Amino acid sequence: MILLVNGPNLNLLGEREPDTYGTTTLPEIEKMVEEACAAYGQPVKAIQSNYEGALLDFLHENRQEAKGVIVNPGALSHTSYALHDCLKALPCPSVEVHLSNVHAREEWRRNDLVAPATRGQVVGLGPTGYYFAAVWLCSQLIAQPAEAAGASEGEVLEVPPTDLEPVVGGDYEG
Numbered sequence: 001m002i003l004l005v006n007g008p009n010l011n012l013l014g015e016r017e018p019d020t021y022g023t024t025t026l027p028e029i030e031k032m033v034e035e036a037c038a039a040y041g042q043p044v045k046a047i048q049s050n051y052e053g054a055l056l057d058f059l060h061e062n063r064q065e066a067k068g069v070i071v072n073p074g075a076l077s078h079t080s081y082a083l084h085d086c087l088k089a090l091p092c093p094s095v096e097v098h099l100s101n102v103h104a105r106e107e108w109r110r111n112d113l114v115a116p117a118t119r120g121q122v123v124g125l126g127p128t129g130y131y132f133a134a135v136w137l138c139s140q141l142i143a144q145p146a147e148a149a150g151a152s153e154g155e156v157l158e159v160p161p162t163d164l165e166p167v168v169g170g171d172y173e174g
């Protein structure tokens, strides 16, 4: 199971500052991630909350089943040591996504407290960033059993899904 976690204000995607965040809605992003993960046989459990504690509770509750976390913390990226610590406490890897290029905006957005607790980040690529995060996490899950089954040590077996394209509604222009 892959967890898809979206923080404050991301429920307003589609209508919120479309010049910055595009017109793709959160349900469209969740559908895209579900389809990307389904191609690898991974179900997705999604949450969006404007409450930091609700996100932490969700991650705690699902920590045993989770094989990976896709997280856009929204502004919590710039404020939340608690989310940093929570992601660090999980046994699975997480990938942080930002729709906009936070490094090309206000100075305070360049300070990302969550990033050091993640395996990596996809920043500034719009909704497609969620797709890349999903494919990376799922392909890691396939690579691991392949190695256990006798692939040489360190050999990375990236398994591309078939017939899969990012399905993104709206017209993101970030």
Ligand code: DQA
Residues within 6 Å of the ligand: 008, 009, 010, 072, 073, 074, 075, 076, 077, 097, 098, 099, 100, 101, 102, 109
């Ligand atoms: C964001 C970037 C954050 O700085 C901002 O607070 C958001 C959205 C993004 O996806 O670009 O809410 O996480």
